[in-house]
Amino acid sequence: MKNDLTLHDSLKEIDFQALLRDYVLDAVLLTTMDGNVRYWNRTAEALFGLSAAASEAQVETVLRAHWAEIGAQLQSEGYWRGTLQYQRADGQWLYLETQMALVRDKRERPTAVMVTSRDITAERRLIQQMENQQAFLRQIIDTNPNIIFVKNAEGRFTLANKALADSLGTTPESLIGKSDADLNPNTEEVRQYQADDALVLQTMEARLVAEEPATYANGELHWHQAIKVPFVAADGQKYILGIGIDITERKRAEEERERLHQQIVDAQREALRELSTPIIPLFDGILVMPLIGSIDTLRARDIMRSLLAGVSQYKAQIVILDITGVPLVDTGVANHLDKAIQAVRLKGAKTVVTGISDAVAETIVDLGIDWSKVDVQRDLQAGLKAALERLGMKVGR
Numbered sequence: 443m444k445n446d447l448t449l450h451d452s453l454k455e456i457d458f459q460a461l462l463r464d465y466v467l468d469a470v471l472l473t474t475m476d477g478n479v480r481y482w483n484r485t486a487e488a489l490f491g492l493s494a495a496a497s498e499a500q501v502e503t504v505l506r507a508h509w510a511e512i513g514a515q516l517q518s519e520g521y522w523r524g525t526l527q528y529q530r531a532d533g534q535w536l537y538l539e540t541q542m543a544l545v546r547d548k549r550e551r552p553t554a555v556m557v558t559s560r561d562i563t564a565e566r567r568l569i570q571q572m573e574n575q576q577a578f579l580r581q582i583i584d585t586n587p588n589i590i591f592v593k594n595a596e597g598r599f600t601l602a603n604k605a606l607a608d609s610l611g612t613t614p615e616s617l618i619g620k621s622d623a624d625l626n627p628n629t630e631e632v633r634q635y636q637a638d639d640a641l642v643l644q645t646m647e648a649r650l651v652a653e654e655p656a657t658y659a660n661g662e663l664h665w666h667q668a669i670k671v672p673f674v675a676a677d678g679q680k681y682i683l684g685i686g687i688d689i690t691e692r693k694r695a696e697e698e699r700e701r702l703h704q705q706i707v708d709a710q711r712e713a714l715r716e717l718s719t720p721i722i723p724l725f726d727g728i729l730v731m732p733l734i735g736s737i738d739t740l741r742a743r744d745i746m747r748s749l750l751a752g753v754s755q756y757k758a759q760i761v762i763l764d765i766t767g768v769p770l771v772d773t774g775v776a777n778h779l780d781k782a783i784q785a786v787r788l789k790g791a792k793t794v795v796t797g798i799s800d801a802v803a804e805t806i807v808d809l810g811i812d813w814s815k816v817d818v819q820r821d822l823q824a825g826l827k828a829a830l831e832r833l834g835m836k837v838g839r
Contacts, residue, residue: 469538471557472545477509480554489538489561491530512542516555520544525562537566584614589666589686594679597621597639606686611659628657638670642682646672653689664690706736719744721752727759728829732822734767742778749782753789760829761786764822766797771805780811792817792832796825 469486473479482490512522522542529535538559545554583590584604592601602617610617610625617625622632634654642649651668658664666686673681719741722730729752733745749761763783771779783793794817798806806813819825 467560469557469559469561471559473555473557475552475555477513477555486559489536489559490528491532491534516542516544517552520552525566526559535563536561537563588688589668589684591617591684593639593682593684595643595681597636600681609656609658609664626657628655631655631657638668639682642670642672643680646680648672653693656686664688665693709736719748721748721756723752723756723758724826725830725833725835727757727833728762728826729753729756729758729760730762730764730822730826732764732767737768737771737775739774739778742775742782746778746782746785749786750789753786753791758791760792760794760832762794762796762822762825762829764796764825765799765802766821768797768802769799770801773805773809776802776805776809776811780806780813783813783816794819794825794829796820796822 466483467485469489470481470483471479471486472481508526512524515522520543522540524540526538526540527535528538539562540557540559542555542557544552545556547553583601586603587605589606589609590601590603591599591606594600598619598621599617600619602614604614607614607617612625622635626632626635631654638649638651638654648669648671651666651670653665653667656664656666665688667689668684668686671683673683675681720732722732724730729749731745731749731752737745749763752758753761763779765779783795786793795813796819798818817825817828819828
């Protein structure tokens with residue numbers, strides 16, 4: 443009993459208002475029912491950027507901006523809890539974890555509001571940075587046209603990007619927790635995926651899958667090149683990071699090239715042996731090169747070499763390049779022919795091109811090759827006549 447009296451006497455001597463002012467780490471405010479601040483402690487002074495001599499009018503601005511929205515709940519429930527934003531006089535914005543409670547008199551009438559606030563600006567900014575980083579990483583993987591995913595050791599997706607979700611006709615969020623078997627009705631494809639995943643987890647080594655079939659939700663068959671990399675998370679769990687590149691167009695192009703190549707080989711076997719690059723001197727100063735059959739890039743290079751050698755050997759002033767027998771040219775051949783004409787010009791000779799077919803003309807125009815300075819004639823006869831006239835020879839009808 444004596445100890446209790448001693449404690450009671452000691453408590454009487456303690457200035458609780460001073461304790462509240464000097465030692466409580468949270469900001470403490472006491473306001474009237476209409477939000478006018480009547481008391482604040484030193485933590486509040488530091489937190490809100492106030493001076494000890496601040497007037498009541500200055501202090502009241504702390505909560506005035508939020509009072510209307512929280513006053514109703516205070517009146518109805520007796521308390522309010524939430525996060526407030528406050529801009530200090532120095533311009534700094536703060537996030538405050540705040541609690542408010544009504545202070546009642548002996549008759550249970552509300553007479554004041556006790557406010558406690560804790561500065562959570564640093565925590566809030568850290569959370570915001572993490573959220574921004576997560577959103578940024580999500581934007582990156584969803585912008586990437588390649589398939590990106592992570593699976594756990596049970597083969598269930600823990601991360602998936604938009605490209606994968608689009609191929610399966612769903613959303614990235616809907617894929618979480620599901621397996622390939624839940625999403626792909628093609629059992630053979632699923633079996634192969636599972637076998638690859640099991641091997642990666644067993645060896646803990648990355649695996650490159652050069653090509654694998656993937657049936658999309660719309661029924662289309664695509665081909666992917668995939669890399670699967672195992673890793674161990676901080677919690678010790680094993681995962682697989684997978685990246686898949688859609689190589690469908692490339693594979694189709696390769697198949698088409700193979701088909702066209704075979705057609706060319708078959709046609710060459712049946713065709714007569716074509717003349718390569720004949721040089722025919724007709725008159726002093728005039729050479730004719732008649733070209734017959736298909737021209738590939740290699741032959742186009744030979745044509746250029748033969749033309750230049752012929753110009754030097756025969757001291758030709760005019761070269762007639764007759765392509766009447768050339769059914770078509772591709773981009774590479776057309777460019778080589780253009781280079782051959784330019785090379786002949788650099789040797790001091792003129793080029794007359796004859797026998798351009800409709801298909802060849804279209805190719806040259808589509809490529810934007812300018813032959814406006816090249817003498818182009820309808821056929822070999824017209825070209826020969828033009829060449830003779832250039833050399834000052836009269837040509838009778």
